[in-house]
Amino acid sequence: MRLLRADRLPRLTAFLNDRTVRLAVTGLSGAGKTAFITSLVRNLLSAVGQPARLPFVHATAERRILAARLGAPESETIAQFPIHDTIVALAADPPHWPPSTTDLRRADLSLRFTPAGFLGRTAGGTAELRLEILDYPGEWLLDLPLLVQSYRDWSRVTLERARRGARALLARDWLDFLARHPADSADDPEVARRAHGLYRAFLSACRTQEQLSLLQPGRFLNSGQISDPTLLWFCPMPFSVGARAREGSMAALMEARFEGYKRVVVQPFFTQLARGVDRQIVLVDVLRALNDGEEAFADQRLALETILTAFRFGRRSLLRLLFGARIDRVLFAATKADHVPALQRDHLEALMANLVAVPTLRAKEAHARVAATALASIRCTEDGTDVIEGHKVDVVIGLPEGGDRRIRFFPGIVPVTPPPAGFWGERFTEFPVFQPPRIAPAAGDGVPHINLDKALDFLLGDALA
């Protein structure tokens, strides 16, 4: 008697190859998460039976993707990623970039493909990859490290930071207010609300005036949907060394709200984000930070390292699947690679790799696969040359948002390592935002990009094998 009947072999293929991959798209505000998800979904939907825009994805190059469809999320609590609206916005004339994400959204993509492995080829049939991608406001990521911090520790670190560098000037009103309302004064919800308002204004100024990144709590800048806004009415308070918040004091009120915020707001988000995640892409707008100056650059680096401590890396194994999944592939990607000419994209990639050297080591120690790249989810420029003071230089050419004449943009020299103190000149405040190129509203040609396909092959290549 034959154990394996030929007509059951395709089902065996599905059993062996069907898989769900949860991809965490991680990035600070403005890093390009929405553009990445849009381009990824659109290009995979357009890649059925043709290499299209993704020649570096083995499954598309080998024409093994047979069908792709966007599904509705199973969870009713998370809204569907608005791929249609985003594409319509990008394809409009004039186009506009989608607005910043204000709440949690999910894109579910299902890819039916022919397996390339020996068993798949022998057994015939097809397999399915279900890809789940979460989109959320980048600011919220900065809340994750709060889960392992006490109110007192967080207050101490935040106040120390607020008294240094560019923050010091912006924090003056808030710190003066705290000086008038010390931590051991009697609790007063109205004082707490005003202190929160001043702290929030300080965070907002840090972002808009100094382009700083490490701004906690993230919901103070992008609140999303919160049923009880009083949960947010807190801020760091100075504690004496060794002191504890006295019952009935301002510090005790703030601490209670901080803990409530963690429990009611941060923990559910972390559960959604980190549960079952197998792959992670960390998007970083390195170029903008580089142009924003030394402090903004250092702050972005610190924010990244802080965020990444919340994620668990490790090789995929059965035991780990039973006792908590880990991320077995991490890709660090410097976004907006279309803002630098071809020769400097290697620099950008090297700079990215150097910036995340510490998290990379941690991931590698846990036997996760790690890589760094430079990518542009939606390519908005083409390469060209220009002559600057008699020297021929490589530039990128594109149409700036809101403009009607194309510009040649020379981005300066991108260093391959985090720059030393002597590197920093005046902040370059005119960093251009380019209009997206012409994109057809109907699927087919996909979205032009740089290295998105290499990123996808790294993240999903084995799942599509």
Add this chain to the structure above:
Amino acid sequence: MTTEADPIRERLRPRIVETGETGRLDLGRPAIPEPSLAPLPARGFPSPSAVAMTGLGILVVGVVGIDLAQFVDGAFARGTGVGALAALAVAAGVGGALYWLTAELRGLFRLRSTERLRRLIPSALASELKPEIDAVAAILAHDPLLSEAVHSYRAVLEPHHTGEDALELFSRFVLAPADQLAQAAIRRAAAQAFAINAISPTVLLDTLLFAARALRLIREIAEVYGQRPGLAGTVHLLRRLASGVGLVGAVNVVGGVIAQQLGGAVLERLSASAAESAYAAQKMARLGLVAMASCRPIEFRPGEAPSLSGLVSSLLRQSQKRDG
């Protein structure tokens, strides 16, 4: 800080220059370029052998030309009809010879162009790599077996791809299918070598048939890689194979390790004559791999070259299936 005293850094600061161009960028599918090969660099002095061969060629053409002219002249002396017939025959002969010569020269030119690019690509700068790969693609685009693969390669190649990207895509879209075709040719030739050895009554006939099949295999592989060699091209290929890898020696040396390649267990299961046939097949496969490595327009990268054991084992599997 940027100051006037620091002109280099000032020059390297980011800057924006407005252009006269308007309108959104259209980054649709790129137009397929038709690259042309750069001319070969001129040599200082022609080699003595080239001068000698040219002189001898002129002598032969002169002698044959004068003979033919006399032949036609003599024919006309016998009558206009006979003369016209002779002139027609000479014209047909000369036309045929020219056609053959043109085909030979084109084959030889293609072969030499491929060889030149093959030499240049490993040491090419990133900026040079793309045009050189385009030139190889232009040669292979004329190959009916690979024209579709070249079209796919050109369709996915975009202006922002680097030279390394282009090389990777060329390997993936063009060379990988070509390698598969070449391997299929090797498997066929090896299977036939197995059969020739099994049925051949004498060693001499066996050797002659093996040599003829080997020659055909080399030409097949060269054709797969877009070289389509004529007589001169084949001679050139054989010279290259023989000088490059020590053809016969290499095959025989490999033969010495056949037991390791096939494994003792396999040999035990085969009869003595079958083992000899397997040896012949293995020699043919080895020759095919050497020809592949030699004719491929871009050298194999580490881990890309097909293995002899893989080819031999697939051949043995085919053979066992037939026996079973």
